[in-house]
Amino acid sequence: MSAFDKQKMKPLKDPIPMRLKFRKVGDLQYISHLDLQRVMSRIIVRSGIPAWYTQGFNPHAKMTFALPLSVGTQSICEFIDIKIDREIPTSEILDRLNAQVTEDMKFSAAYVPTTKLAQIAWVSYEINICTDTSDGTLADKVKGLLTTRPLIMKKRSKSGEREVDILDYFKSVTVEQGETLTLRVMLRAGEGSLNPEMIVTALRDRLGLLATAEESYTIMRTGVYFEDGREFE
Amino acid sequence: MSDKRSVLLKSVSKPGRYSGGEYGQIIKNKKAVNARFAFCFPDTYEIGMSNLGVRILYGALNEQDDIWCERVYAPWDDMEAKMRAENMPLTAHESGDPVGEFDIVAFTLQYELCYTNVLNMLELANIPLLAADRGEDAPIIIGGGPCAYNAEPLADFFDCFSIGEGEENLVEFTRLYIKMKLDHTYTRAGFLHEAAKIGGIYVPSLYEVTYNGDGTVKSYEPKFDDIPRRVTKRIMKDMDKAYFPKKPVMPYIETVHDRIMLEVYRGCIRGCRFCQAGMVYRPVREKTPEVLCDQAKCLFEATGYDEISLSSLSISDYSRLPELCNLLLEWTPESMVSLSLPSLRVDNFSRELMEKVESVRSSSLTFAPEAGTQRLRDVINKNVTEEDLMRTVTTAFEGGKTSVKLYFMQGLPTETEEDLDGIAALAESVIHQFYQTPNRPKRAPQVTISVACFVPKPFTPFQWEAQDDLETLLAKQEYLYQKITDRKIKYNHHDAQVSRVEAALARGDRRMSAALLEAHRLGMRFDAWSEFFSYENWLRAFEGAGLDMAFYANRRFGDDEILPWEIIDCGVTREFFAREREKAYAAKTTKNCREQCSACGANKLGGERSWCPNAKNPL
Ligand code: SF4
Numbered sequence: 128m129s130a131f132d133k134q135k136m137k138p139l140k141d142p143i144p145m146r147l148k149f150r151k152v153g154d155l156q157y158i159s160h161l162d163l164q165r166v167m168s169r170i171i172v173r174s175g176i177p178a179w180y181t182q183g184f185n186p187h188a189k190m191t192f193a194l195p196l197s198v199g200t201q202s203i204c205e206f207i208d209i210k211i212d213r214e215i216p217t218s219e220i221l222d223r224l225n226a227q228v229t230e231d232m233k234f235s236a237a238y239v240p241t242t243k244l245a246q247i248a249w250v251s252y253e254i255n256i257c258t259d260t261s262d263g264t265l266a267d268k269v270k271g272l273l274t275t276r277p278l279i280m281k282k283r284s285k286s287g288e289r290e291v292d293i294l295d296y297f298k299s300v301t302v303e304q305g306e307t308l309t310l311r312v313m314l315r316a317g318e319g320s321l322n323p324e325m326i327v328t329a330l331r332d333r334l335g336l337l338a339t340a341e342e343s344y345t346i347m348r349t350g351v352y353f354e355d356g357r358e359f360e
Numbered sequence: 361m362s363d364k365r366s367v368l369l370k371s372v373s374k375p376g377r378y379s380g381g382e383y384g385q386i387i388k389n390k391k392a393v394n395a396r397f398a399f400c401f402p403d404t405y406e407i408g409m410s411n412l413g414v415r416i417l418y419g420a421l422n423e424q425d426d427i428w429c430e431r432v433y434a435p436w437d438d439m440e441a442k443m444r445a446e447n448m449p450l451t452a453h454e455s456g457d458p459v460g461e462f463d464i465v466a467f468t469l470q471y472e473l474c475y476t477n478v479l480n481m482l483e484l485a486n487i488p489l490l491a492a493d494r495g496e497d498a499p500i501i502i503g504g505g506p507c508a509y510n511a512e513p514l515a516d517f518f519d520c521f522s523i524g525e526g527e528e529n530l531v532e533f534t535r536l537y538i539k540m541k542l543d544h545t546y547t548r549a550g551f552l553h554e555a556a557k558i559g560g561i562y563v564p565s566l567y568e569v570t571y572n573g574d575g576t577v578k579s580y581e582p583k584f585d586d587i588p589r590r591v592t593k594r595i596m597k598d599m600d601k602a603y604f605p606k607k608p609v610m611p612y613i614e615t616v617h618d619r620i621m622l623e624v625y626r627g628c629i630r631g632c633r634f635c636q637a638g639m640v641y642r643p644v645r646e647k648t649p650e651v652l653c654d655q656a657k658c659l660f661e662a663t664g665y666d667e668i669s670l671s672s673l674s675i676s677d678y679s680r681l682p683e684l685c686n687l688l689l690e691w692t693p694e695s696m697v698s699l700s701l702p703s704l705r706v707d708n709f710s711r712e713l714m715e716k717v718e719s720v721r722s723s724s725l726t727f728a729p730e731a732g733t734q735r736l737r738d739v740i741n742k743n744v745t746e747e748d749l750m751r752t753v754t755t756a757f758e759g760g761k762t763s764v765k766l767y768f769m770q771g772l773p774t775e776t777e778e779d780l781d782g783i784a785a786l787a788e789s790v791i792h793q794f795y796q797t798p799n800r801p802k803r804a805p806q807v808t809i810s811v812a813c814f815v816p817k818p819f820t821p822f823q824w825e826a827q828d829d830l831e832t833l834l835a836k837q838e839y840l841y842q843k844i845t846d847r848k849i850k851y852n853h854h855d856a857q858v859s860r861v862e863a864a865l866a867r868g869d870r871r872m873s874a875a876l877l878e879a880h881r882l883g884m885r886f887d888a889w890s891e892f893f894s895y896e897n898w899l900r901a902f903e904g905a906g907l908d909m910a911f912y913a914n915r916r917f918g919d920d921e922i923l924p925w926e927i928i929d930c931g932v933t934r935e936f937f938a939r940e941r942e943k944a945y946a947a948k949t950t951k952n953c954r955e956q957c958s959a960c961g962a963n964k965l966g967g968e969r970s971w972c973p974n975a976k977n978p979l
Contacts, residue, residue: 129661131691131695153381162376162613165614166612172664227383
């Protein structure tokens with residue numbers, strides 16, 4: 128498999144859209160969205176898949192990312208739309224892409240989309256906290272904090288900092304207490320969405336969790352959904 | 361079961377510098393290898409990952425099944441503070457294992473101002489700073505890269521240095537280590553003694569240095585009869601056959617050179633008299649266009665980069681440049697890859713070809729006249745004329761560019777006020793030329809002049825020269841500032857204090873290790889970054905070590921003086937440097953290697969596809 132292979136594939140009359148699903152886990156969680164965009168374009172070039180290029184002064188493979196992921200958050204459900212302009216089976220697209228990435232970023236699906244990325248309305252996260260869970264009421268405290276309005280926090284956006292009730296973004300939250308503390312939250316996606324890191328900040332500020340170097344946490348984006356709650360595809 | 365690493369990475373700026381896991385990194389079974397090699401770059405990840413030399417040596421060492429070479433970079437200060445607070449040692453990028461547990465720890469020395477980072481990294485790795493204090497189990501510390509040509513200021517901290525091109529020599533060195541370990545003949549001293557017999561390996565502790573009453577070097581005496589009196593640098597003779605890294609590590613975060621760097625040839629035909637690289641990388645050795653085209657294709661497939669930059673000291677001096685460009689242009693447009701040629705000289709390159717390649721992906725053109733008058737340009741043997749510059753800018757203006765960057769040096773030997781005036785005048789002529797160009801762009805022109813301070817470097821015809829003292833450097837900067845009145849001319853200059861420290865370190869001898877140790881104790885690191893550099897601290901460090909910075913930076917070294925770096929033989933002879941210096945005083949230029957050999961001595965090293973008279977396959 129080579130970057131040059133696409134030149135041997137049969138051209139299509141019109142480019143067709145192609146949706147790719149991939150994960151961004153492990154060490155890749157530390158890479159910013161901007162860096163991911165550059166990395167992705169190189170992966171596409173190396174793989175030799177017939178990605179359609181934008182025309183103009185600085186041509187590059189056309190890519191549209193679904194929801195940006197913030198640094199420190201992992202995901203098993205990232206979507207990106209590209210276009211292809213030559214004939215290639217979707218299984219080959221997957222094989223070619225997966226030959227060019229590490230375990231931290233594997234592609235799990237490639238298909239012609241029938242929906243728009245903008246239809247994503249909800250996004251779910253699992254937040255796992257390694258902390259002292261010997262206090263049996265911890266889960267209830269966390270649940271209480273995350274369900275009692277208002278929970279006012281400073282939120283940064285392009286237009287500056289403002290105070291918001293972060294619970295406005297919540298659809299649901301569950302808390303499980305075992306060896307670790309596991310939060311599952313469903314948040315509103317799209318413009319001005321809530322960075323799940325803010326939930327961690329709330330736990331730190333209001334409940335004193337994650338105050339020591341002995342405690343740690345992970346955040347995983349676990350799913351994206353249509354407005355009616357069906358899983359996005 | 362907290363995850364310390366993730367806590368740490370989530371709390372620092374740019375965690376991608378440390379997270380690793382890049383595509384293309386080399387992972388081996390540490391139990392199955394015979395030597396673990398930590399290749400340290402004493403600056404940030406972004407800079408280190410862009411270094412072609414490191415990439416080559418990383419690949420060359422890992423080609424050996426039983427050697428595992430890993431990368432190490434200097435942590436930024438926020439990371440360092442956390443590491444110290446948590447008592448976490450410096451670790452290697454691939455395995456995350458502490459650097460102190462490695463067999464061999466190498467540092468590439470790219471510029472003098474990274475020396476304090478070397479010491480800081482040794483400390484973070486819990487490795488004793490002084491070579492003399494290291495026990496049998498401590499890693500062997502080896503240095504290399506351009507600053508190893510005068511490594512004397514670092515002599516106390518390193519067990520040895522690799523001089524010249526390291527592709528073969530580092531492998532031989534590590535093989536010797538493995539052999540002695542496996543047959544149980546290894547002792548630290550025994551190994552270093554054997555290593556000193558490998559071509560290009562310099563073991564400073566095996567040479568006794570004595571000094572004259574005035575502080576100059578009296579002699580270098582080898583402590584054993586079976587090691588060379590002078591250490592001759594190593595070169596790769598045939599560049600077509602030299603190791604070439606086919607699968608580079610792909611950084612996830614943006615690095616300084618995020619593109620394919622195609623090394624076209626080594627060495628330089630020019631012989632600018634201030635330039636160390638142009639002297640110590642001699643002789644020129646070219647690759648053939650066919651080999652280069654194959655290598656470029658291979659790198660494109662391995663990286664997916666959309667830009668190829670032809671990288672060499674002066675790319676337009678490559679004897680087969682049009683051929684190479686045409687070969688590359690056969691496939692690059694279809695693959696959406698652009699070709700860029702840094703620092704192009706228009707004098708020997710066709711306009712038609714130039715239109716097909718982008719000189720840089722920006723609207724600006726860079727040109728380095730280095731001096732303001734033809735006289736001074738002749739003194740430094742920079743063979744460009746004002747006409748060359750005007751022709752180049754005219755072409756650029758016609759091609760739609762409006763911004764021109766000009767590089768100069770101040771404080772060059774024999775410089776007068778007239779030469780400084782010349783810098784301003786040259787910038788003004790470029791502006792004038794813009795308005796003389798009939799089909800110029802509509803936007804207003806912008807000329808940026810960037811003026812560095814002359815730093816006398818070892819192994820150059822100016823190695824004996826004194827640097828202007830600080831007051832003079834500053835006065836000249838101010839003078840030039842007053843001279844430039846046109847608002848379309850932007851004037852930048854280097855920090856004179858930094859240049860002075862650089863000059864002192866560049867021409868230092870072994871006693872300077874004490875000043876470096878002192879600087880380290882004062883908490884200095886990242887001196888190449890203006891936010892960390894402190895001239896006051898450097899003055900204190902020199903004072904604390906009982907040394908005078910002026911002795912190294914501002915003294916004119918004696919004609920017959922033994923120079924601290926002459927323990928190294930870079931191929932080019934002292935006689936050549938002295939001849940060139942005389943010609944400089946007489947403002948006489950020297951022909952480049954292509955026009956005529958001037959018997960610099962580097963031909964004794966051999967080399968294929970070179971301009972040297974005795975070369976195999978001469979150009
Ligand atoms: S020996 Fe002659 S041709 Fe070769 S590098 Fe020296 S001056 Fe140039």
